[in-house]
Amino acid sequence: MYILKRQKKYDVVIVGSGAGGGMATKVLSEAGLKVAVLEAGPHYDPANPDQLTQMKWPYHSPRRGAGTSRTFGDFDMAYGGWDIEGEPYTRAEDTNFDWFRSRMLGGRTNHWGRISLRFGPLDFKSKSRDGVGEDWPIGYDDIKPYYDKVDKLIGVFGSKENIYNEPDGFFLPVPKPRLHELYYKKGAEKAGVKVMPSRMSILTQRINQERGVCFYCNQCNRSCQVYADFSSGSCLIFPAQKSGGKIDLYTDAMVREVTVDGNGKATGVNYIDKKTNLDYSISAKVVVLAASACSSARILLNSKSAAHPNGLGNSSDLIGKYLHDSTGGDRMGFVPNLMSRKIYNEDGVGGMHLYSPWWLDNKKLDFARGYHIEVWGGLGAPSYGFGFDPNYLNSFFGKPVGGYGDSLRQDVKKYYGSLVGMSGRGESIARKENYCEIDPNKKDQWGIPVLRFKYQWSDQELKQAKHMHDTFEEIIVNMGGIPLGEKPGRDKNFGLHTPGRIIHEVGTTRMGDDPKKSVVDRFEKLHDLDNVFVVDAGPFVSQADKNPTWTILALSWRTSDYIVDQFKQQNF
Amino acid sequence: MNRRDSIKYIATGTLASGVLLTGCDWAEKEEAVVKSLWKYKYGRTPKEIEYDNHLLSQQFFSQEEMAMITQLGHFILPANEVGNIEKAEVPDFIEFMAKDFPDFQEPLKEGLTALNQRALTEFNLSFVKAEKKQKQQLIDPIAYPDTVTEEFLQQSEFFTLMRNLVVTGYFTSEVGLKDLGYQGNQPNVWDGVPNDILDEHQMEYDPKWTAHFLDIEKRNDVAQWDDQGNLIS
Numbered sequence: 190m191y192i193l194k195r196q197k198k199y200d201v202v203i204v205g206s207g208a209g210g211g212m213a214t215k216v217l218s219e220a221g222l223k224v225a226v227l228e229a230g231p232h233y234d235p236a237n238p239d240q241l242t243q244m245k246w247p248y249h250s251p252r253r254g255a256g257t258s259r260t261f262g263d264f265d266m267a268y269g270g271w272d273i274e275g276e277p278y279t280r281a282e283d284t285n286f287d288w289f290r291s292r293m294l295g296g297r298t299n300h301w302g303r304i305s306l307r308f309g310p311l312d313f314k315s316k317s318r319d320g321v322g323e324d325w326p327i328g329y330d331d332i333k334p335y336y337d338k339v340d341k342l343i344g345v346f347g348s349k350e351n352i353y354n355e356p357d358g359f360f361l362p363v364p365k366p367r368l369h370e371l372y373y374k375k376g377a378e379k380a381g382v383k384v385m386p387s388r389m390s391i392l393t394q395r396i397n398q399e400r401g402v403c404f405y406c407n408q409c410n411r412s413c414q415v416y417a418d419f420s421s422g423s424c425l426i427f428p429a430q431k432s433g434g435k436i437d438l439y440t441d442a443m444v445r446e447v448t449v450d451g452n453g454k455a456t457g458v459n460y461i462d463k464k465t466n467l468d469y470s471i472s473a474k475v476v477v478l479a480a481s482a483c484s485s486a487r488i489l490l491n492s493k494s495a496a497h498p499n500g501l502g503n504s505s506d507l508i509g510k511y512l513h514d515s516t517g518g519d520r521m522g523f524v525p526n527l528m529s530r531k532i533y534n535e536d537g538v539g540g541m542h543l544y545s546p547w548w549l550d551n552k553k554l555d556f557a558r559g560y561h562i563e564v565w566g567g568l569g570a571p572s573y574g575f576g577f578d579p580n581y582l583n584s585f586f587g588k589p590v591g592g593y594g595d596s597l598r599q600d601v602k603k604y605y606g607s608l609v610g611m612s613g614r615g616e617s618i619a620r621k622e623n624y625c626e627i628d629p630n631k632k633d634q635w636g637i638p639v640l641r642f643k644y645q646w647s648d649q650e651l652k653q654a655k656h657m658h659d660t661f662e663e664i665i666v667n668m669g670g671i672p673l674g675e676k677p678g679r680d681k682n683f684g685l686h687t688p689g690r691i692i693h694e695v696g697t698t699r700m701g702d703d704p705k706k707s708v709v710d711r712f713e714k715l716h717d718l719d720n721v722f723v724v725d726a727g728p729f730v731s732q733a734d735k736n737p738t739w740t741i742l743a744l745s746w747r748t749s750d751y752i753v754d755q756f757k758q759q760n761f
Numbered sequence: 762m763n764r765r766d767s768i769k770y771i772a773t774g775t776l777a778s779g780v781l782l783t784g785c786d787w788a789e790k791e792e793a794v795v796k797s798l799w800k801y802k803y804g805r806t807p808k809e810i811e812y813d814n815h816l817l818s819q820q821f822f823s824q825e826e827m828a829m830i831t832q833l834g835h836f837i838l839p840a841n842e843v844g845n846i847e848k849a850e851v852p853d854f855i856e857f858m859a860k861d862f863p864d865f866q867e868p869l870k871e872g873l874t875a876l877n878q879r880a881l882t883e884f885n886l887s888f889v890k891a892e893k894k895q896k897q898q899l900i901d902p903i904a905y906p907d908t909v910t911e912e913f914l915q916q917s918e919f920f921t922l923m924r925n926l927v928v929t930g931y932f933t934s935e936v937g938l939k940d941l942g943y944q945g946n947q948p949n950v951w952d953g954v955p956n957d958i959l960d961e962h963q964m965e966y967d968p969k970w971t972a973h974f975l976d977i978e979k980r981n982d983v984a985q986w987d988d989q990g991n992l993i994s
Contacts, residue, residue: 241804242803242804244946244947245804247933247938248933249801249802249803250803252857252858254933255858255861257862258813263803264804349990358990359986359990362973362976362980363970363974363975364974365953365966368959368964371964371966372964375964393980394975394981394984394992395983404950405948406945407945530958532941532943533954533958534945538951569945571932571933571938571941573929575929576928576932578921589907589908591924592904592905593838593924594838594839595841
């Protein structure tokens with residue numbers, strides 16, 4: 190293979206431009222370091238009119254927004270999906286894992302749910318509490334100052350609640366709940382389930398002059414053109430460029446491996462320029478991997494050399510192990526009181542205005558960890574699929590289902606906004622038996638060996654999913670609603686989604702103090718090398734029932750500060 | 762891709778390799794095709810534009826089938842003061858979906874053929890030429906999936922699919938959104954559920970929560986906090 194050499198030498202090369210990579214780009218460049226950022230997809234700016242989908246109407250798409258082209262529909266801002274042409278992955282026999290990738294500047298931060306939760310003190314020390322899994326080597330106090338800084342830099346709305354394991358932060362004001370959310374609150378509180386305002390990185394109030402304020406279109410998954418929600422490009426990378434950072438962005442750059450010198454020290458990375466299919470090498474004093482937990486594991490495992498025959502940083506043989514995703518279960522209910530509603534603009538922010546944090550003590554339960562409940566429903570914008578089986582709810586009133594004509598039209602209007610849904614998102618246990626590894630028999634379109642996944646839920650997750658569904662039914666009934674569909678039984682894994690489907694896959698380069706039992710140290714540096722760091726969700730030892738992004742950001746900032754400090758001490 | 766490239770692309774690319782627009786002269790249709798390709802601007806990647814154009818420059822249903830789809834659309838959701846199925850561009854949408862989601866092709870084509878055959882057998886007329894009453898006689902036995910008889914099972918599945926596509930196509934159109942009364946997708950400031958609606962549902966905002974709510978007058982003030990995380994401006 191002929192590899193072209195980029196002549197410019199960098200202090201740091203960052204692989205990936207999502208939450209972890211974006212934060213590293215900002216912090217390292219603002220410290221004056223020369224930074225190269227490699228992104229496997231194209232450039233993307235939420236304000237670019239050629240790429241913009243925000244405020245488009247369903248009829249601007251010939252498929253009315255259907256998910257036949259983009260996984261989550263035509264207007265969703267993820268270039269990628271579960272299956273990407275030319276970039277396959279495989280699964281070991283009898284297991285299932287779905288791997289979502291978004292190939293674009295900013296990665297999955299462009300379409301994510303913006304649910305921005307801190308891990309609490311208990312979440313870092315779960316094993317000490319219940320004997321399952323492993324404790325993090327660091328605790329809440331180590332990361333708290335960085336959560337605080339992330340809150341102020343990026344902006345998150347929320348309410349101070351003084352709940353020990355749901356730490357408060359520096360919050361913006363919260364939007365008032367929607368009507369169906371008030372129904373949920375009533376139903377949930379009657380079931381003893383705590384309800385509180387949600388915490389999301391959407392600007393309900395201005396935080397600076399560079400970013401706009403939310404105008405309530407409900408479309409954060411399309412990424413905001415006035416930068417009123419958090420996306421890595423609009424909130425981290427572009428501001429760092431504007432403030433004069435020495436940043437070179439390499440887009441459509443697919444990293445093959447980390448390169449090392451004769452002493453086994455990292456010297457940079459090799460990548461394929463997707464536009465020309467040419468191989469390049471780029472050299473830097475420090476390599477920061479932020480390609481997403483599984484992609485970073487893949488790069489490390491594929492970086493084999495005489496000094497590191499088992500892959501880079503893999504002396505523990507643990508890279509790829511302890512892969513875990515959030516648990517997920519969903520249920521929908523029909524609330525007759527919400528039929529024939531008065532219609533008003535109920536768009537609000539992109540997502541729920543309230544939610545339920547984990548509210549129970551696991552000592553009294555038959556599973557180890559908790560889940561939170563997200564709520565959905567309301568008078569949202571119709572998109573492809575709206576009006577399928579338009580009047581099946583007639584069956585609850587002994588009226589005929591189907592038909593045609595003006596009565597059908599009236600049925601559609603009558604039932605619009607009468608459904609309320611719930612999604613449980615919980616903590617799974619990180620297990621060594623769940624992992625990704627290199628498939629020796631398959632390569633992607635550039636000849637890079639691909640990942641093979643092996644993953645199975647344990648009883649812990651199944652029991653948790655059962656508990657979710659019992660809770661959902663109770664809440665729906667308390668709301669005066671009717672749970673729709675059958676409650677999933679054991680034969681359907683209690684409705685537990687396939688691992689990977691919640692898109693919170695973490696844990697593949699776990700953090701720890703013992704190099705035999707972990708891959709990176711407290712500052713996300715490979716135990717085996719002094720100049721390679723991992724700042725995506727790979728280092729997560731466990732992931733609570735909380736969405737990983739806020740913790741990725743805080744850890745990446747902390748690690749970047751450490752890297753700057755090491756540069757000052759001339760250690761690279 | 763600019764307009765000129767797009768025309769060049771149509772002339773040399775998709776049309777040459779794909780199914781040609783049935784029964785029409787290319788020169789005549791050029792302007793119509795270009796118009797349809799340029800109608801949809803919704804933030805596509807170059808690859809997505811290519812794929813959309815590939816589908817848009819092919820024709821799956823025959824003119825007769827399109828006429829049937831249009832009439833079925835009118836039958837399922839009759840015109841009213843807001844508009845109609847054609848203004849909602851439902852037939853175009855169904856034509857597109859048949860190409861975009863090939864699993865629809867067989868059930869739709871076979872369903873249309875069988876329905877037309879029933880019209881010919883019963884009334885010696887094509888479905889399109891049948892009177893409204895006659896259409897009703899053909900559709901009633903297949904319009905209610907819960908009570909359909911064995912012999913009409915397949916026709917009923919076809920009609921359910923057609924109804925789904927018509928209803929979703931209509932209510933995602935400019936006309937249908939207006940008919941539904943959807944008020945959103947425009948910049949606004951959310952300040953909660955209107956009071957009269959709260960009253961109607963006997964709901965109120967939890968007084969313990971009100972201190973946390975956004976004061977919409979202050980949303981343009983740059984946020985500042987004290988050391989304890991209390992918002993002070």
